[in-house]
Amino acid sequence: MEKIGHNTKSQAKWKALLGLLDDESPVVRKGILDECDAHPVEAKEFLHNISQGEDPLLARHAQDLVRDLGWIDGVGDFVRFIRSQRYELETGWFLLDRTVYPSFQSSSSTLFMDKLARRTRELLTPPMSARQICSTLNRVLFHEYGFRGAGKDFENPENSFLHRVIERRQGLPITLSVLFILLARRIGLELEPIGLPGRFVVGCFEDERPFYLDAWAGGKILEVEQMENYLEHSSVEGSGSALLPVTVAETLARGCRNLSYHYLRAEDMKKSKMFGSFVDEFERVRRIATNA
Numbered sequence: 001m002e003k004i005g006h007n008t009k010s011q012a013k014w015k016a017l018l019g020l021l022d023d024e025s026p027v028v029r030k031g032i033l034d035e036c037d038a039h040p041v042e043a044k045e046f047l048h049n050i051s052q053g054e055d056p057l058l059a060r061h062a063q064d065l066v067r068d069l070g071w072i073d074g075v076g077d078f079v080r081f082i083r084s085q086r087y088e089l090e091t092g093w094f095l096l097d098r099t100v101y102p103s104f105q106s107s108s109s110t111l112f113m114d115k116l117a118r119r120t121r122e123l124l125t126p127p128m129s130a131r132q133i134c135s136t137l138n139r140v141l142f143h144e145y146g147f148r149g150a151g152k153d154f155e156n157p158e159n160s161f162l163h164r165v166i167e168r169r170q171g172l173p174i175t176l177s178v179l180f181i182l183l184a185r186r187i188g189l190e191l192e193p194i195g196l197p198g199r200f201v202v203g204c205f206e207d208e209r210p211f212y213l214d215a216w217a218g219g220k221i222l223e224v225e226q227m228e229n230y231l232e233h234s235s236v237e238g239s240g241s242a243l244l245p246v247t248v249a250e251t252l253a254r255g256c257r258n259l260s261y262h263y264l265r266a267e268d269m270k271k272s273k274m275f276g277s278f279v280d281e282f283e284r285v286r287r288i289a290t291n292a
Contacts, residue, residue: 014046021050021061036069044071048080051091059091060106067105074098075274082281085289087248089193090182096255097161099278100271109163113179116140117186124187130206131221133189137180138219145169149176149216157262157271160255174200174255176215192245195254196227197234203245212243253282 017035020028036043050062066072078095081087094106120140124133141147150159150170158164165171165179177193177200184191192203194212201222202213212222222230227243246254256278263272 010042014042017046018050018058021058021065032065033068036065040071043069047071048077051077054086054088056088056090059088060110063091063094064105064107067103072098072102074100074102078278079281082249082252082278082285085249085285087252089178089248089251092248092252093162093178093255096252096278097163099274100157101161101163104163106163109166112166113182113186116145116183119144120183120187130189130204131211133187134184134191134204134213134219134221137183137187138213141180141183142218147171147176147179148218149173155262155265157259157266160259160262172200172258173214173216174251174258177202178251180213180215180219193248193251194243195246195250196230196242199230200254203243210243249282249286253279256282 013035017032020032023029036047044066047062047066051059051066053059074095078099081092081095090110094109097104097106120137123136123139128136147165147169150156150172153159153170154172158168159170159172160175162171162175162178165175171179174193180202181191181193189204189206191213192205194201194203199214199216202215204211204213210224212224212227214220214222224243231242256275260272260275260279263269263275
């Protein structure tokens with residue numbers, strides 16, 4: 001964590017509070033809120049650093065505190081996240097959601113994902129291959145809980161906000177892929193985002209032979225040959241690299257690009273320009289990092 005406060009005593013105080021963020025006691029939580037409210041300048045920096053840190057659990061606690069204190073600046077928080085270059089998929093997508101829904105509570109969505117992960121673990125019978133684990137995730141997500149790809153409602157911006165996808169149980173290829181990846185991560189399986197032209201899918205490189213999964217098509221498993229055929233028919237040059245994972249930044253930028261287009265179609269120029277500016281900011285930060 002970056003240096004907080006102006007003296008050693010202040011730093012010690014915030015360090016002590018850091019160790020209490022995950023304490024569920026109402027008395028402790030009120031004490032933290034009172035301390036933050038009494039020292040807002042230091043507290044905002046303290047909570048911002050944690051919300052952009054590497055620990056997703058502490059990040060969620062920090063974000064919840066910011067919300068409870070009424071300090072939410074959804075657009076500013078997302079821009080700061082982009083500029084931080086400390087990208088984490090779950091944190092980043094919920095920050096994206098807050099640009100339009102600043103008061104939503106991420107805890108309800110994370111608890112729901114935890115619930116789906118627990119249900120998946122109940123069905124696992126180790127040892128299982130990554131392919132078998134993905135099939136079990138398919139059963140839970142698409143059959144038991146009824147998630148599906150958006151059809152006639154495809155261009156509705158709601159399909160691009162992760163918490164709304166969870167509430168409505170339908171989404172775009174990219175948001176369903178992100179949800180699948182976050183669920184898999186909760187049960188110890190690392191999957192990767194794959195940004196194909198015209199379709200976003202999930203890649204698995206854990207088994208000896210890679211495979212892919214189309215979350216928008218109900219979790220259909222695709223072999224490497226099928227992916228290569230898709231790219232060939234799409235006239236994509238350098239198709240081999242297209243089958244490799246994309247970064248968290250590229251994934252979030254693509255989500256913003258989708259939103260810019262869908263708000264344009266909805267004739268909401270203000271939001272369309274806002275999400276276009278996020279895409280530009282991701283690109284600007286990438287250029288700076290490349291030239292550093």
